[in-house]
Amino acid sequence: MIVRHARSLRWTTRATAAIAIVGLTVLCAGCGVADGPTLDPKGPIALTERGLLFKATAIMMIVIVPVFIMAAWFTVRYRGTNRKARYTPNFDFYWPAEIIVWSIPAAIVVWLAFHLWEYTYKLDPYTEIDPSVKPLQVQAIAQDWKWLFVYPEQDIAVVNELAMPVGTPVSLTITSDTVMNSLVIPKLGGQIYAMAGMQTRLNLLADEKGTFWGRNVQYSGTGFADQQFQTHAQSKEDFDAWVEKVKQEGKSLDAATYDALAKPSEKVPVTYYSGVEPGLFDKIIAKWSHGDMDRMPHHSQAETTE
């Protein structure tokens, strides 16, 4: 009897130790998350995404918490050595339990599905954020292993740096001149693939000043780890000054310069170009799609307009 008691004691001590280790890990994990991109967003898109994350996590707790409680309670209460607990070896069906375990998760999923549809439409990266405001147009071109951002209206292009005025929606059109890439600026929201011969879109808005990192997150080869850029969200005046600076310092981006740039290179410093070859973005898409009308922008497969 005493031996038995000691055994169960040791067992609980061990379990407590394990839970303590895991708990400490989780606690330590808390450090630094608060100002990470997911929990400290700098734009409405990412903020809404965070809201959905919280909501969904909260509603899921209806299922998760009972599992933890039941697992701990049943494990301790119904351990074989505890002869005080009831033992019903043939208890294998109980209507109310069946109804509960099917209906509660189903109800949660119904609730989630409504939110899922609402938020998926609301946060569709293809949807312009504010139809009443003309967004800043930026064309993002993925190369090995860098990003080229073309500002068609300003007639400038920049490698590995993105600037935007705070409060102005930015409409990115994205393609790739190499393998598949994926563009993300975590502090501002979403992520969308960049594919050769196709155009995808991403609409973002920064509502706070700051510098946020962005990068390719779709593995693309040896230079992948360094394929990142800084995003400067700045005031309207600073943005205009930045555009001027690029125009002053930049050399022109003609076809030959572009071809040289498109060759694989790693850790490319920020480079400015002013005077971009007209229609460069569409030419890059056409290069891969061979004028296939289905794949041209505005008809492309990646652009299914509902």
Add this chain to the structure above:
Amino acid sequence: MFGRLTIDSLPFYSAVAASGAAVTVLGGLAVAGAITYFGAWRMVMTQWVSSVDHKKIGIMYIMLALVMLLRGFVDAAMMRSQQAVAYNSDGYLPPDHFDQIFSSHGTIMIFFMAMPFLSGLANLIVPQQIGSRDVAFPFMNSVSLWLTTAGAGLMLISLVVGKFSTAGWTGYPPYSGVEYTPGVGVDYWLWMVFVAGFGTTMTGINFLVTIIKNRAPGMTMFRLPLFTWTMLITSVLIIFAFPALTVACAMLILDRNFGFHFFTNAMGGNMMNYINLFWLWGHPEVYILILPAFGVFSEVVSTFSQKRLFGYISLVLATCAIGLLSFTVWLHHFFTMGSSAKVNSFFGTMTTIISVPTGVKVFDWLLTMYRGRIIFKPPMLFTIGFLVTFVIGGLSGVLLALPPIDYMMHNTTFLVAHFHNMIIPGVLFGYLAGYMYWFPKAFGFKLNEKWGTRAFWCWIIGFYVAFMPLYVLGMLGMPRRMEHYDIAAWQPHLIVAWVGAFIIMLGMICLGVQLVVSIRERNQALDLTGDPWNGRSLEWATSSPAAPYNFAVVPKVESRDAWWDMKQRGVAYERPAEYEDIVMPKNTYAGVVIGVAGGVFGFAAIWWMWWLALLALVVIAGTIIYRASDDDDEFIMTASEVKAIEDERFAQLAKAPKNEMADEPGFAGNAAPEPAE
């Protein structure tokens, strides 16, 4: 003559690669040396390699799985070490090598660890659970084993000859296309998956037919043990899903080697077609892996709670529902492709719906423990650890099913943490629980429980310490597959994750020690009755290890927990009046010849030795024709031979005065059952 194969293909270009190759070669030599030392070649060849006995095939599958688990873990440990030190430095692995390691880790763990482990457990147990003497197609079973082994063999050869793929375990084009990744790496990956995929497809066919056709009299569908039910659904999933993978691989092979343009950037190719086809297989695949683990948990939780399984019908329906739904969610792997909100919403919703049957299962297992008498053997510990940990992965999975959250988390370590959170506590714990639960059935002695318990604690603590930081890193935006990084905030978490990997390594060591200690001390843990855990289903009605024919007399099933029911009625160990002749399949080398030829074919195709590839195909075709026209493939075990084996068994039973579980402090005994409520 040698195609692309030159002397430069040998791994003398870097110390890390050369040492990996050396370990592989020495490991192979050590195995061969050990067999020679014990003079066991004849035994290995005549009793194992040529065997068509499903139990031996199952054991060989699990041996393969455990070897590959070790190799896949070494890859993981190398990645964790690299990422722990690679803040603002290149670490110790160059990108090219790091990329090969993450590709091989995923490929090994999915194709050559989890799949053989699943096939092994199924082979060992399913025929015995349904009261059958054999699988439906014993010879095809042997072909399946050796084709899978051929794929794993190519995986090991790739460590020695040439380089492996750097395209990840998913091999997305256009990166995996020949324009961006020339060389043999991706071809290695493609051909090994292609060859092993045939083996797995045949396994699926085999078990579907076995479970439908070979059930003992009275074993109706709703009396099947849960593990068999899950294997039935898994077989259906394999049959439907694997062709998609085979076709995707074949098309990419044509792209890479014959100038086709299915998935290329230019010339009308579209990489998204590959990604659709791949995940059309890939998503059912994760359910192919997890469902049998669910089956194991169902068996274990019922046996060690000493109670009938709660909600059997619900569990079966949930299994069927998961099987059906698993084909409706593949697009959630690429919400970020630029598909419309409507498409994303549909697939997101379907994905959240899958969580319903999964949740039902978890609650049914918990309710099985409710008012039971739980005995904490290692398989049960793994089950409880699974129940608690798996729901965390379920939570992150539902979050990722919401497209807007996936835009944030796709391609980050949050996703890596999520699927490891499903596959380690779900799939691997399930298989390890099954391995410890059914080991006595395979070998006639139990695994050491002390080391099994230690392995469990190392695995579960290690899992939390290794993967919870990855959730956090995902929140910090860290992408997966980073060879180095320059964000200081990431490093502490990566160091913690490295510590977790170290703890898991201790768990791996415990598993190894457990095996060695158990073999050395087997005489103290003999399983004389064939029913070491006071089990409930028919696999415990046979002796341990089971006779070649499993059942001398095919049992008549009268209830759901058939063996339990027989014990209750006191007919469990009845001696029949007389035995009958039993027709048995003959051992054959045809299966291993086809497997080796398949491996040679793959190797030749990778290195463009087309004459050799053709020769291998001719050998395969010839073997099949020879085997198909061989009418002398069965022999008869006479009633007197059967009687001799069975008499020995009853003598052994007489030596075992009571069930081994009766000494457990928590043993409930066959108490008078209370009426069900």
